[in-house]
Amino acid sequence: MRPFAAYDPGDFFDELIEPGGKPRPGAQLLVDKIESLPEGDLALRQKAAEALLLKMGITFNVYGSDEGTEKILPFDIIPRIVSGSDWQQIETGLRQRTFALNEFLQDIYNDQKILKDQVVPEDLIFTSRTYRKECEGFTPPRKIWCHVTGTDLVRDRDGRFYVLEDNLRCPSGVSYVLENRQVLKRTFPQVFEASRVRPVDDYPTKLLEMLEYLAPAHLQSPTIAVLTPGIYNSAYFEHSFLSQQMGVELVEGQDLVVDDGFVHMLTTKGLKRVDVLYRRIDDDFIDPEVFRSDSLLGVRGLIHVYKAGRLALANAPGTGIADDKVIYAYVPAIIRYYTGEDPILPNVPTYICRNDADRAYVLEHLDRLVVKAANESGGYGMLVGPHATAAERAAFAEKIVVEPRNYMAQPTLSLSRVPTLVGDRLEGRHVDLRPYVLFGRDIYVQPGGLTRVALTKGSLVVNSSQGGGSKDTWVL
């Protein structure tokens, strides 16, 4: 049986197959290999890959089960392939966007020129739940706010990439990029080698260099640590993986203490000063003295040390204002304002519910739109109009009317698809792409990124909490 002979790319942009059934140029080797496999072999390779992920312990806990059931993030062995020229555009586009958003953060918390020039409405900023008054007047080390960014891109039927959302707080998933690659190298070694896929493995090194760059210049060997909420966090594997790959300590809030104006780790040999924290705890929980006082995860007094310049944090507190989903609509204007250039990567057209005309349109066309709340993530607080019931739409309409500031809407895109193994045959499934960007001495875009796939037939929601899985991403 030849899986691709029976494959139908359908009326979508398919990442591997051209309309008419011919493989795209970069996918030929992979398709040939898969076609040459004996019957059933592809399913066996899929099983082997899953077993490998389980053995490596790349799992998340499933709650409410006595036996401590653990699951791997669903993984599909058919990779997504991105051509060199497509990547070139993504990479320069993301550099431009990250640079502009960082300028925006520095401006918003200091001079607020962009508000005075009325490019972004002032009330939008001060009504955002992620605006941090505590950061006003502050400039972080090296003037960098968003050190690690994960930008969600989608490709529409027209074949163009669009930015769907920015994640500037604690974007996760990069460990899956690295581990998926390890697994796929073992799954299709010859194809991998012959396709000349660009490596993703130097991400931890780049991350470490970025973190070192944030430490005070006079320190010969700064102490860097990764701050995690602990083993029950669903991204714990990633925290541990990154600290292991960088060779730095992985600390929890309980391992840190503020003493004598510095943050220290509690070690077997006494207190040890920490200079840079890659924190994977949200702003809200990082310091009970400044933010949520009921947080048990954070470190009391940490923000004080940070603002005194005795500790660097990545990402800086306050970056959430730049990934507010309503502010998102203004990012093209933000890019023009700070760079004088047109955006290289377009936004998805967006209706802002606080604008009367937009809101009227949204309320009338809920059955065709995707509506999102400004500050939710993980696929929550979201309405996919065409797939929702009339009752769900009515409930959402009410929320929009009550709190228009908090909502925006976009046309339902026809996300591109990638052939995905279903049983022993291939079917198209919708995907997005989250590349990771590091902002240190310069801006680095990891060549690849996390391709998330909606495993349910026809579904457009790729979040792992909602039945999504992942694929390896090959940049040629």
Add this chain to the structure above:
Amino acid sequence: MLSRVANSIYWMCRYIERAENVARFISVNLNLLLDMPSEKGKHWVPLVMITGDQLLFEKSYPDFAQEKVIRFLTFDRDYPNSILTCLAAARENGRSIREIISSEMWEHLNHFYLELADPKSAVLALEEPHRFFKIIQMRSHLFTGLMDCTMSHGEAWNFARIGMMIERADKTSRILDVKYFMLLPEADLVNTPIDNIQWTAVLKSASAFEMFRKQHHHITPRHVADFLIFDAQFPRSIRHCVSKAQVCLQRITGASPGSSQNMAEKLVGRLKADLEYTDIDDVIQHGMHQYMDALQTRLNLVDAAIGSTFFSLKPLSEACAAEQ
């Protein structure tokens, strides 16, 4: 290194060593049963006694049948010292420090636990117990070997070794205590073949039979106890374990032999000296059970001292506040 990490690696190794010892006890008992006149049930009582958790067993199980004891000691998730519970705890500890241990260690430990937690394991344990418990022991050895060969012998490794050595010393003392208590009161059995088989089993529980033979040739209770407590070279003798733990402790603190810097070092140093300058006749005179009991208490104190010296550090300002 982080205090929390040191604590986790210490306990990870203690739990693995504990699991291995339970598997070894069961293995030896299974072998013993093949050589003994069938006295159903009776031979599984001492196994539960070694663990010191007899009351817990009796609460949930009506009798000491082989199947029940094996289930209790191996798979009972409500029993904190069953092999499965120990491995789950070792793995949780390992997970929280997986950036400290090598990937090989983590993957092996993860696999070890997942296989044991699989329902098929319970079937195998009852159908082919000899093979099953051998596998458990070998997996534990493999873990120890991986730790030796894939992880730097730095501070973390030394904490791991201390955990392993303290646990091992404790388990050897328990085997000896229970068997001595069980076997010696029956004075008329002292020189019968059955007695010989029993004492051979004691040695085998500690994987000590062959090494004992090279040292002492004839199996007498006195020799067996001497070997398991005082032999300087056998890796499961109490003296050897304590002395290795001391070496690791000195590597951690950087102390030279003879200069103790903290409570943990002092207690280990004293225990080691006592083991060096006591002999088996002193023990027999003192009473084997009393001696073992005291030894176990001292091992617990060492454990507590390691905890308070290295794992539960408080910042100076807070510690001062607490003292006022």
